[in-house]
Amino acid sequence: MMIPSNRNKVIVIGGGIHGCATAYFLAKRGQTVTVVEKDHIARHASGVNAGGVRTLGRDLAEIPLSLASMDLWKKLHSEIGVYAQAFHPSFYLKVAIDEEGYALGSARAEALKHAGYNHEFWLDASDVQDRLPKLTTPTYGGFLVEGDGWARPWLIVRGFAQGARQYGAEIIEKCNVFGLELRQNCWYLKTDKGVFEADYVVNCAGAWAADLAFQSGEPKAPLSAYAPMLAVTESKPPILPAVIGVLGHTLSLKQLDTGQFVIGGGVRASANLSENSGEVVLPELRESMQLAARLFSDISNAQIIRCWSGIEGYMPDNLPIIGHGKQPGLIHGFGFSAHGFQLGPAVGEVLADLVMGQQPRVPLDAFRPDRF
Ligand SMILES: Cc1cc2nc3c(=O)[nH]c(=O)nc-3n(C[C@H](O)[C@H](O)[C@H](O)COP(=O)(O)OP(=O)(O)OC[C@H]3O[C@@H](n4cnc5c(N)ncnc54)[C@H](O)[C@@H]3O)c2cc1C
Structure with missing residues (x-):
């Protein structure tokens, strides 16, 4: 009622x-x-x-909610007006760079097919390379979602x-x-x-x-608090038209319209709820940064200008x-x-x-x- x-x-x-x-x-x-x-x-x-706006790689149980949300993101201007310009749709590619990643991709493709979802497409290695001409690591292919992208969250x-x-x-x-x-x-x-x-x-x-x-x-x-960490680089010429993830690895990588790379993807430190604070543990972030530089060698020339974390609740x-x-x-x-x-x-x-x-x-x- x-x-x-x-x-x-x-x-x-x-x-x-x-x-x-x-x-x-x-x-x-x-x-x-x-x-x-x-x-x-x-x-x-x-x-x-x-600021990752991603339907790709969601738990099967979460896909309907995520797709419904993407419907709203696509018409965000009619809801929040000029603020919607903070959303930059492009495409999301989650690539496999090793056999483990490829096996995860195959299992995921099967699970998606079985559940009747077709919003994630598997691209073979040459299509991935066409989409990402500056990629410097060979892949076994990867999942693509058109229209996923990034936003300035605040x-x-x-x-x-x-x-x-x-x-x-x-x-x-x-x-x-x-x-x-x-x-x-x-x-x-x-x-x-x-x-x-x-x-x-x-x-x-x-x-x-x-x-x-x-x-x-x-x-x-059973909610646990942690502080996922991120790093941002200085500005560089545009090389990355998509948001990138790697199957079986913790990386999320994007290049903003300012030319800066934002690197993260799940590595997390401890959080203190009563003090409103989260740690930043640089050695743990380093792995994501190294992987980003391996995928796109141009990134290895970009200086990190800031690292931070935010407090998040995990189930x-x-x-x-x-x-x-x-x-x-x-x-x-x-x-x-x-x-x-x-x-x-x-x-x-x-x-x-x-x-x-x-x-x-x-x-x-x-x-x-x-x-x-
Ligand atoms: C570093 C990092 C990177 C992430 N990257 C992505 C990404 O790329 N894509 C993605 O989809 N998600 C990402 N997430 C997750 C996403 O940011 C969160 O899931 C989401 O923002 C949670 O929103 P919320 O409104 O539930 O919580 P919050 O943003 O934490 O808001 C909760 C609010 O409640 C207030 N509050 C708490 N207790 C009280 C109280 N007692 N009285 C009054 N107010 C109170 C807090 O001050 C806080 O402002 C990331 C998270 C972090 C930290």
Whole structure:
């Protein structure tokens, strides 16, 4: 049953991409919604990630959500206007550079075929080389997705936040939620800006979300916090028209329109939630940098100008938690395990659906909060 407009109040905890996109879709549909963010919009994973907008290589259970999200990315301009220019669609290529990678690719091709998905195409080695003329390592071929690409993440989050505001949402920064309690069908949120009341709470608190939920009386979700790391180089002439991954290796590589290479792909250090901080361990990032330079020898001449990390929440099965909590009026969206940025627009839409009692357009069973 749909809740009547402007009667029930929704509070979204967390001003990352999932919180802001949820607020956007709720406000657009006429709901009264407030986002409370302990730091500022896009301060954590959503603002500092690699900006990879990738449907390629998703867990089979996540593909419908990822494809639904890509539909929204493609028409983002009609949702967030000029901020959508921060998305640069191109193509994504995940290549095999050894026999192990080729075996992984073959198994993946079989699994995709069996499940009926055809958005990832296998290219043979010569087609890969045609697509990437500056490639300096032979490949066994690779998966291609046209239309995947990269974005400047903090601009996309700001776009959703700004869009939400334009539809009447309130966004309150520097507002830490430290208590969350349900009494007589009303949620009370204790914050450093006073107590807020809500009929619905959407928990998009990223790596902090499981502790917050547990404190409110939910079962403890097995969420672990880590700090995935990235490096960016100085600007170089354009050589790389795609985002690159390597089957069986942790590399994600792209060249921005500034000419800078962004290198990462999953190597992670430790995170400290109470101090809002993540480590950077250079020796562990080095492997990704060396692999990038092996694939494109031009990269070996590019100086690294900065390394950083962001705090992210990981689930044991690398799938997010999206769904109703145990208690009425509490809805969770967290645990995106270092690949949630691309999912953001669709997650915002499905979380808004759940608040409003509407049927999400993709199945969410694999993401049930009670699956552990
Ligand atoms: C370095 C790095 C690279 C990545 N690269 C990619 C990529 O290329 N592609 C991709 O798809 N994904 C990528 N990811 C993953 C992606 O960034 C995340 O999955 C996604 O941004 C998570 O968004 P979120 O809104 O759930 O969480 P967050 O962005 O962490 O937002 C949660 C917010 O909740 C706030 N909050 C927490 N507790 C409270 C509280 N008690 N009260 C108020 N506010 C609170 C936090 O301050 C935070 O701002 C990467 C992540 C990192 C860190």
